[in-house]
Amino acid sequence: MKTLGILLSTAGLAGGGVFALVQPAQAVQAANCSGARSISSAQIFRDHRPPGWGDVRLIRDNCSQYWAEVTMDSRLPKYALTSAYLVQYGGSNNGRVLSCDSNGGTGAVVAGQRTCRTPKVRSLDTSATFVAVAREFHDYGGGYEKISDNQTDRTR
Known part of the structure; x- marks a missing residue:
C-alpha cells in the first residue's frame, strides 16, 4: 500500500509539471502586460472640500489597457459604499x-x-x-445618496 501511495504521489507531481507548461492565453497576456502605472490621480473630497478621504487613479499598462481604481484612506463603515468609474x-x-x-x-467598496478597480x-x-x-455614497436608512466625488484629469 505504501508503494502505491508513493507511485500515485509521484505520478501526480509529474502530471502537474505537464499542466504547468500549458498556459492559457490570458495568463500569457497578463505576464506580458506588466508595467502598470498611475497616469493621473485625484483626492476624494466630501462637499469638494479638504480633507481628502481617499484617492482615485487612472492606470495604464504597457499593453494599452486602462482602468480606474479607488483607494479609501480607511475601511468603509457599514452605511457607506464607494466605486470607481472609467469614462x-x-x-x-x-x-x-x-x-x-x-x-x-472587483465590485464596489463596501463595509x-x-x-476596488x-x-x-x-x-x-x-x-x-x-x-x-x-x-462615495452613504445610506442612513433612506437609500444611498452621493456625498463625495472627484475625477482625474482627462488623458491618454
Missing part, C-alpha cells in the same frame, strides 16, 4: 462608462473594505482619452 471619450467606444461593479471589475479596457485608438471618477 472613455472619443474613439469607437465614446461615452462608455464602466464601474467596479461592471463585468471584470470593511478600502479599494474597474475592468481593464484595451485601447489602441489614439483619439480616445480616459477619466477616472470616484463616488
